[in-house]
Amino acid sequence: MTPKVALEKREQMIREGYCVIENILTEEFLQELHDESERHIAGHKQSEKAKYHGHYIHVNGDESDPIQKLLEWQPTRESLNQIGFGDFAALGGVIILTKEPNGAPLYWHQDWYHWDDPISCAPWPQEIFLNYYLTDTTRENGCLKIIPGTHRKRIKFHDILLSKDELFGAERYESLEEDYPFMFDDHPNQVDVCVNAGSVILTDARLLHAARKNSTDKRRTLFLAWHRRPNTVPDFWDAEIPEPIASRDPKVEYPQQNVPGKFLYG
Ligand SMILES: O=C(O)CCC(=O)C(=O)O
Numbered sequence: 217m218t219p220k221v222a223l224e225k226r227e228q229m230i231r232e233g234y235c236v237i238e239n240i241l242t243e244e245f246l247q248e249l250h251d252e253s254e255r256h257i258a259g260h261k262q263s264e265k266a267k268y269h270g271h272y273i274h275v276n277g278d279e280s281d282p283i284q285k286l287l288e289w290q291p292t293r294e295s296l297n298q299i300g301f302g303d304f305a306a307l308g309g310v311i312i313l314t315k316e317p318n319g320a321p322l323y324w325h326q327d328w329y330h331w332d333d334p335i336s337c338a339p340w341p342q343e344i345f346l347n348y349y350l351t352d353t354t355r356e357n358g359c360l361k362i363i364p365g366t367h368r369k370r371i372k373f374h375d376i377l378l379s380k381d382e383l384f385g386a387e388r389y390e391s392l393e394e395d396y397p398f399m400f401d402d403h404p405n406q407v408d409v410c411v412n413a414g415s416v417i418l419t420d421a422r423l424l425h426a427a428r429k430n431s432t433d434k435r436r437t438l439f440l441a442w443h444r445r446p447n448t449v450p451d452f453w454d455a456e457i458p459e460p461i462a463s464r465d466p467k468v469e470y471p472q473q474n475v476p477g478k479f480l481y482g
Pocket residue numbers: 269313314322327358359360425426427
């Protein structure tokens with residue numbers, strides 16, 4: 217990656233909340249990961265509760281050599297370094313996620329659990345997930361869709377989507393239908409992020425995202441790896457530091473909160 221491209225990726229992460237690094241895995245390693253995923257899927261029963269996720273399998277690096285190799289993959293580490301994200305550390309495992317043939321779409325959501333922490337208004341990412349795709353993704357087989365900028369800017373969707381508490385707490389999940397208002401709808405600003413097998417999408421945990429259904433007869437598989445950086449201002453940051461972060465007390469423990477509050481600005 218040239219320094220210019222690396223800077224563009226960083227700026228896209230800050231402005232839009234996602235970016236793509238093409239062809240980060242070799243053909244040989246892709247095959248190894250494919251074999252590893254099929255082995256895990258063969259021994260796994262897809263739970264009815266996970267109908268919108270497909271297979272959802274946590275695997276730690278210490279249980280699997282190929283997964284440990286993925287978590288330490290040099291081309292990824294180099295790219296993160298070049299982008300200025302070298303202080304992001306992997307959380308130790310991956311989630312294998314499929315869309316089975318004719319598999320359901322995934323509802324709109326975001327995966328940030330620290331909305332009550334002032335760090336939530338950081339212009340830079342604090343927590344990201346790396347989605348490594350083992351198959352090409354298209355609008356037909358379950359590509360990721362995202363709404364750019366929603367990691368830092370409140371839109372109407374934030375107020376009308378079911379929160380995860382509402383979704384899981386009231387056991388609505390089991391009865392959630394694909395025509396439930398807004399949860400699976402298209403949004404005028406959404407972007408389909410279609411990639412080649414072996415590419416990785418970096419996504420800010422705060423970003424609103426979903427996945428299309430798989431209307432093909434082939435499984436779509438991805439490896440999702442969570443990465444986190446310390447609660448500090450990144451070295452590359454030379455613009456203004458938002459006041460809530462400048463005055464943030466690092467000793468305070470904030471309870472988990474997936475619903476955006478005052479730190480997501482309108
Ligand atoms: O399976 C996908 O395409 C995305 C998965 C996801 O966003 C999640 O599990 O939180």
